[in-house]
Amino acid sequence: MERRQSGGAVTAILANALEEGLIDAVVTVTADPWTQRPQSVVITKTEALITTAGSRYAWWVPTLAALKSAVVTQKRERIAIVGVPCVVSAARMMQTSDHDLLRPFGRAIRLIVGLFCTETFDYELLINDKIVRELAIEPWQIAKLDVRGGKLIIETTDHAVREIPLDALDDCVRRGCHACGGDLTAVDADISAGSMGSPDNETTLIIRTPAGVGFVDHAAETGRLVPEEDACSLEGILSLSQKKSKRIH
Ligand SMILES: Cc1cc2nc3c(=O)[nH]c(=O)nc-3n(C[C@H](O)[C@H](O)[C@H](O)COP(=O)(O)OP(=O)(O)OC[C@H]3O[C@@H](n4cnc5c(N)ncnc54)[C@H](O)[C@@H]3O)c2cc1C
Numbered sequence: 001m002e003r004r005q006s007g008g009a010v011t012a013i014l015a016n017a018l019e020e021g022l023i024d025a026v027v028t029v030t031a032d033p034w035t036q037r038p039q040s041v042v043i044t045k046t047e048a049l050i051t052t053a054g055s056r057y058a059w060w061v062p063t064l065a066a067l068k069s070a071v072v073t074q075k076r077e078r079i080a081i082v083g084v085p086c087v088v089s090a091a092r093m094m095q096t097s098d099h100d101l102l103r104p105f106g107r108a109i110r111l112i113v114g115l116f117c118t119e120t121f122d123y124e125l126l127i128n129d130k131i132v133r134e135l136a137i138e139p140w141q142i143a144k145l146d147v148r149g150g151k152l153i154i155e156t157t158d159h160a161v162r163e164i165p166l167d168a169l170d171d172c173v174r175r176g177c178h179a180c181g182g183d184l185t186a187v188d189a190d191i192s193a194g195s196m197g198s199p200d201n202e203t204t205l206i207i208r209t210p211a212g213v214g215f216v217d218h219a220a221e222t223g224r225l226v227p228e229e230d231a232c233s234l235e236g237i238l239s240l241s242q243k244k245s246k247r248i249h
């Protein structure tokens with residue numbers, strides 16, 4: 001799976017769930033490959049999940065708008081949502097609320113997948129100001145963006161790699177993220193996923209609920225997911241979680 005961000009575990013779990021009929025839609029974030037502008041979408045086909053895998057760091061879109069489209073317009077009843085921790089907390093609150101207007105959404109949410117998140121970037125400031133103007137890379141030349149080892153790594157379609165230290169991107173971080181502390185790993189999710197703690201090209205999964213166990217076990221049984229239990233290192237995750245929580249204390 002070429003487009004995956006780390007180990008492709010998130011896509012594997014979701015693709016398996018769609019194919020097995022455990023879910024009928026995935027609410028997630030993709031990006032226009034020409035502009036790299038992110039958008040929230042409802043995906044119902046495995047092929048679309050695979051071609052849109054990977055992380056969008058210039059996140060700004062209202063993920064829950066796609067949830068409204070899935071529930072109200074498309075009448076989907078078994079939905080998985082993928083989101084950064086703030087989105088995950090909102091989705092979980094909707095799922096557990098007994099407010100009349102939220103109950104249809106709560107009933108339709110079957111799985112919440114959280115992505116580890118330290119910060120996200122403003123699209124204009126990151127893509128247009130830093131990458132297009134300063135590095136002279138057009139958005140459609142970006143094959144992959146990754147945050148690793150304190151750097152933003154930009155892989156281009158001609159297989160060149162450029163790096164920007166995260167310190168140099170401080171001005172591009174979305175303002176709200178500067179005040180976001182305490183939740184690096186999406187504690188309200190059924191399954192949380194990140195790259196830190198695992199070797200390159202593997203995903204760290206934290207399985208938090210019985211629903212999370214069910215979806216992971218199903219994907220492992222069908223061979224879509226190849227788990228290695230307790231293979232990840234918690235040290236780096238704990239230390240970064242503590243660092244993030246200090247932002248608000
Ligand atoms: C903004 C952001 C910041 C992150 N920061 C960290 C970090 O500091 N440390 C760390 O270890 N990991 C971080 N991650 C998670 C990491 O980049 C991978 O998403 C994770 O390791 C899962 O990899 P995978 O190969 O299993 O996912 P894939 O199989 O590639 O699947 C990723 C899924 O996430 C969806 N998606 C992509 N971007 C978004 C988004 N912005 N919002 C909602 N859904 C999205 C895709 O549509 C796809 O379904 C971050 C991710 C994002 C989006």
Ligand code: SF4
Binds near residue numbers: 087120
């Ligand atoms: S840093 Fe916090 S507010 Fe910003 S996207 Fe991540 S979880 Fe949301």
